[in-house]
Amino acid sequence: MPPGNPGRFVRSLAAFVLLSAAILPAALEVAAPSPSAVIGPPAGPLADRAAPAPDRVDLRAPGAAPSVEIRRVGDPANRITLVLLGDGYTAGQQALFREQADRAWRALMDIEPFRTYQNFFNIRRVEVVSPVSGIVEGEGGRPTDTPLGMHFWCEGTARLLCADEAATARYAGEDEGPQYLIALANSTEYGGAGGTGVTTLSGGSPDAGRIIQHEIGHTVGDLGDEYDSAPTDSDYPNLSSMDADDMLRSHAKWWRWIGATSPDGGGTVGAYRSANGLYRPTADSVMRTLGGSYNLPSREAIIEQIYRRVRPVDAAVPAPGPVPGHPRLQVSPLPLEGPRQLKVDWTVDGRPVVSTAPDGSWLDTAGLALSPGKRVTVTATVRDTTDWVRDEAFRDRYMTRAVSWTVTG
Template sequence: MPNGRSGRIVRSAAALSLLSVAALPTVLEVASPPPFGTIGAPAPSPDRALPLHGTGGAAPRSPQPAPTVDIRRTGDPADRITLVLIGDGYTADQQELFQEQADRAWHALMEIEPFRSYQGYFNIRRVDVVSPVAGIAESEGQSHRTGTPLGMHFWCDGTARLLCADEPTTARYAGNGDGPQYVIALANSSEYGGAGGTAVTTLAGGSPDAGRIIQHEIGHTVGDLGDEYDSAPDDADYPNLSTVNADEMARTRVKWWRWLGAESPDGGGTVGAYRSANGIYRPTVDSVMRTLGGSYNLPSREAILEQIYRRVGPMDPPEPAAGTVAGRPRLHVRPLPLAGDRQLDVVWKVDGVLTTPQGADPTWLDTSLLQIPSGKDVKVTATVRDTTDWVRDEAFREQRMTRTVTWTLKG
């Protein structure tokens, strides 16, 4: 389930001027990610700190059975993060509409780094919930109990663009996966709205800005990121917000001190400490956590990757299983795949001595080709490491982004 601080949940709902969103591809391959889109950046408005949204004292809704579809499976769900897409306010005749909007949403998420490069770490699952009525509650005076299965509605806690769902019911529809998962609820609405940072990330599936909304909101949910815009709450308890300037950050080695002076990935200058009108410092002049259509700045990318690696490791189980093996088998490690040319590093050692695999694929080692004296037991290790320069915390890299497996070959 999504991360979040104990006793403290934050939702984001930015009321933005709308710009058209370019059509996204309908097929996304791990080996050939789509190019970045060029999208304009409207101006944002504030978040609010809210409690978990439930049923408001009403009895919990009873989910009816709903078809579940594995849209994209990159590996065993126990070893991947699953994004669960659920719709609300889509009738039986509108299920195709929901499916199209759900596809656009997750494609948009996989367009932005670091999700683009690390899309192989995610499975995508869709739950086709049929609503007896079309649409959701959109106006301030409209009842929140519209009869939709997830009870999604705008004007959550009095904020026009804040889009809430009945979280306990939504969680029951999503089900318990075999591994970590994030639930994304799409409302059948063309209004602008969404929320992130709680158990259910929400967006208006029919909004022209839906793709950019999910890029922003998932930053809250997966990366535990705060909003960087001027009118955001003056709360710096996030990896991308600070109460101290760059000099103090460097001196005390807090927050994103490792990134100070690094070039911003969007070409907007260097990472520093830029003060917003609310008195809180942010890492760059602009980012997707400040304006829609931008990029995650470098400290935010690192925060997202760290949260991903807290949930999954860098490799799938090896073949054969680690431990004592007979004979001289071919050993295979299975690093999680990255989209693009860079892949995770694999280093082999035989009795502590570096060994180069014989073939072009570094994930295999044919031990029958090793010069091993007859009758001698030999220890073979393979270390898989993510060497991305998007992470500068080397202690974290060693602890979470590196795995070593060991086989003992019996002589």
């Protein structure tokens, strides 16, 4: 295991925190950690630990830290909330935590597919005050009394940065919908972890933005590490024990993408053998080298995991079902960043009709010219047509939603 590489716990049962962030399994089934592809040497000196500790309070009590909604783009019940928490930041260092937290989530939203799908995420910050500055950094270091218990050398791996998942969940509290927890350590050391109940990174590392881009790939996309020294576990959407021909023959893994030109600079999607014997989709990606991009199979995996948690349309107005009079029927597709938006198709008793709305989001039923007493079913179908997904069965099941009303003339 090369030095300078933080790792991740594989297949933690707390990988995704649903609805009640305070409820976690009593015992997590975790395998031995594997290093993640944070390539390069540690950066920077140790964080300054000279800040005085505040008066002692029960810092681990639920609700002890203020929660700030810093970006709300839609109904939390139909968004994923990213909850950013800090550990080892004293009362006088909260401004530093805010700055580093903002830098982290903005870096995440600067990489595809998160850039395009950024409006599927609300962002909340929890300002946890620590009685001491900094976290445990050295091997065998004496634990400090930080609220989230963050420390390096987790499971004997130098750059594996772990947190107390139960304590982090208590501080995070609950949202109406799903949420992911991201814990920043007050450290300039180089490290992080992903794929567990808490994604971690060193808030003060010069590579913090690139680290979160890699680690969140584990957590959100369930992606594996693509570098040569990674463990030989192929149970990830971007890793395979089969070559390209075998994938095509068996319709396995990323077979739909074989031969496609990947936008990550890794060339054509195929099966590139790593030194550990596993195949990866492209020559390089962010899951192999920091600062890269997600290859196409990895982008698809991330988008699919997002859509398993978020519907493509918010509540319709009026509510679906029988409606009196001849109202304007409206749906609210989740907005994408960029020119491409979700597609909306309207039908009346199964026959296509054209919406006069510029974005197709509403239909004026007064213009249907229904004869008195005639009852029709009006349906709006919202669909994500992105070419970053090639699994059409998945698109039909998760990325398409139909809303229907009954209108009487």
